[in-house]
Amino acid sequence: MRRSNTQSLAEALRSYIKEMRMERKLKEVDVVQSWEEALGKTIARYTRNIYLSKGILFVEVSSPVVKNELLMMREDIRKRLNDLAGEEMVTKIVFK
Template sequence: MPRGSYHRESNEQSLGDAIQHFINAMGLRPKMIEAEIIANWEDIVGKMIAKHTLDLSLNKKKLTLRFDNAALKQEMSYAKSKLMENINNRFGKEIVDQVVIL
């Protein structure tokens, strides 16, 4: 093979594919999705709601939220469907199928 040229064998995979395989094999995908939701929470719900969010977690498609404001907690309980829709649309697949507000 000439110097500087590279031929990839058919059984090799790209680095990105290898990383994705590793993430899936190690069971890290759900935590990565949760981390992405946390990192983008302000973009998903807006600055005011994000500011009053005390905790959020995602476990088996169940998003659990805790707020520091009773009125906001009540408002968000009415907006569960819209929140699920926004998150699922952002990811392009069903990530959340239940929202629990504590």
């Protein structure tokens, strides 16, 4: 006997993610993964250990010169990342 309540795999995954309240965490992962796209490969080479916690993006920078440049561009970077995410995910950026 066939079930009439069939849905696609994509729909099932979306409803599961929504039920488990994982949307916010998945968007946080997307923001971290879009770091290279937002800033380019050159800057991404000097950064590591990028993570987002409670709206604060933490970035470890290996070069003091690059860190200084990023500090001056902090607000622009935050806006770019939020634009890529489609909503306000990053409220502050901390460079270490």
